[in-house]
Amino acid sequence: MNAAIVKSINPKTDKWVLSKKSSLGDTMTFDFTYLPNRWFKRTLKEITIDCFTLGKPSFETLNRYNYSLKHFFNFYNEVGLNLKTFEELTHQHTQMFVFYLQNQKMSNATRNVIMAALKWFVEYGRFFEYDGFPTRQVFDGEEYKALQTEDILKTRYIPDTVMRQIEIALSNEKNVILKSLIEIGIDTGIRLSEALELEEGCISEDFTGKPVLYVRSEKNKSERFIPVSNRVKTAVKTLETYTAEARKTINSRLLVTYWMPNAKRFDRLIQREFRSWLKIFVKKHKIKDVDGEVYPLVFHAFRHTLGTDMLNKGMTIFEIQDYLGHDSLHSTAGYAKVQNPKIQREYKKLGFVGVITKEINKESLGNGRYDTKTLKASALPDGVCRKPINNEGKVCAKFNLCIICPKFITTPQHLSIHKQHLERLRADKEAYMASEFIGTVNHLETIEYALETIIERLEAL
Incomplete structure (x- = not known):
């Protein structure tokens, strides 16, 4: 090429x-x-x-x-x-x-x-x-x-109140392509670039008869098959039917081929146009945040939301990595981290405020619940959250704070994940900042210093 x-x-x-x-x-x-x-x-x-x-x-x-x-x-x-x-x-x-x-x-x-x-x-x-x-x-x-200046990076996790508004809006949305793509995004978490590359015939069935979606990624030059919901299957079939004439006219297999009224021709949907549609969708259906402001919805937020929900429901780091098509495990681990100014200030004083231990048990961590169910609920990609162990519940009010949280626990078995994380960060810092939605170099350096400290202390055990 x-x-x-x-x-x-x-x-x-x-x-x-x-x-x-x-x-x-x-x-x-x-x-x-x-x-x-x-x-x-x-x-x-x-x-x-x-x-x-x-x-x-x-x-x-x-x-x-x-x-x-x-x-x-x-x-x-x-x-x-x-x-x-x-x-x-x-x-x-x-x-x-x-x-x-x-x-x-x-x-x-x-x-x-x-x-x-x-x-x-x-x-x-x-x-x-x-x-x-x-x-x-x-x-x-x-x-x-x-x-760098003082700015705050907000998580891209979509709150439940906003997601309910989106689902209601979808039931009234007339733009078939937009509606179908949003449904696919919510249920699969695929990237926008991947969604716009879906082709006819991308849905098949596994040996049990459940739908499977073929996804091709230009970002990391890979392809994968992922199990999907019946809603995704229906959305894909809807696109296949709705865009059949357009695809035939220009000899394309892309499911997002459509009629461009201004240009008066059929062509593929591109990211810029889709983002414009999404902004109109949010305003038209009056989708608001908790403060009553128009919610700044982006397609990639569906990916972050699904990845986080998968973690909360007990899926393993490797399962989520495969499903979302991440190059490395720490990309998946990013769904359990976000910036918070207060904790970040405390963290920077100490380097790492969590707990490093040889293993998770009563002898090393003290009183708590160590049954299989509790440990599964507390599992993170690169460690464990102490909240379920201490009987403080599973839901954390400080979502995505793990690596700079006192309740974060990590062990030598997670050392390779931390090393892989640090290697990828250092290999291309600009690309890392873009892929992890990091807005400042100060935040980047905080993560780098955290990983250096964690790795050094784990290797010393």
Whole structure:
């Protein structure tokens, strides 16, 4: 795929509209028109093509870096840097850029991606010894910390009161494709990109006659079969019938093929259009949160909600990992963690405020309930919650706080999960922040420090 894309590129042009069909659309645009001189244009094009050939980072990440880098050159023009190449870039310049970003009206995540884009191109050029790049380090490693501000990441778990409103709204929804996709999302937790790739014939039956859904993931280049509810089976069959004419007209197997009234043609539904439909759905049906505000519903929240419910109902970490198509166990473990400012402050003082013990029993933890049923109710992906053991109930008012909660207990048998978690975090911090919905680098560093502390103490046992 990437080889064909590279062949289609004319490096002499400053704007590439590349054919890349996905649930994001049919094309992706790489714009180099904002770059100030021939050196920047030629060099950044070369690096982009090199990365296409290597396949790393992903096509989508490179596209994000391409348009995010524009902010650096806006800064470049405003302060009159007049750099001929990146070789003239200094640590003072990058610090000035941090200050510039701090004063822009944008989210922390956006600032971090912009900084990541600049660092990627500069560090790539330095590492592979391109001409025109700094010979000394111009980043001090504190950029992300400086860009973070006090913001709170709220869990994506959908409260029961909101879910009831959604179910009532679905019974009155006239948009067949939207209704079917929401039902599929609620009951399966598949990603939006996966839902928009479902094809005719994706529902089959296992040997007992129960429905099974075939899911293909572009995100991690994998496929899986998952058992589903009869509602999902009905939703898929509804889509197959409803979109039959559209699919036949354009020779497509995608279940989300539909008539586009403005363009006056049939085409696939893309993520941008679906998100627009979802916003209209929430407003039209007056779906509100506990404060009476319009609920900020996103499709991925169905995934978080289902994953959390699976944990609460006693499914094992491995079962949930397979069902949701996670690359690693700690992605699944993320359904039992969320940020809380008070506990986070206490945690940062100590490194880890939970309990590390060789095993879960009365001798190591004291009085409590250690029967099989209670231990199953207290099980977490990377440890145990002490609430059921102490007869404090199963429902935690501080949902998703485990790794920074005093009631969190972990043992040496969970060591490999913690190590895998830390490895994935360090391998690609930007991707980790995006996949785990982490809004600040401060939060990221808190998690990293927690894992380092846990691993060190577990290995010492």
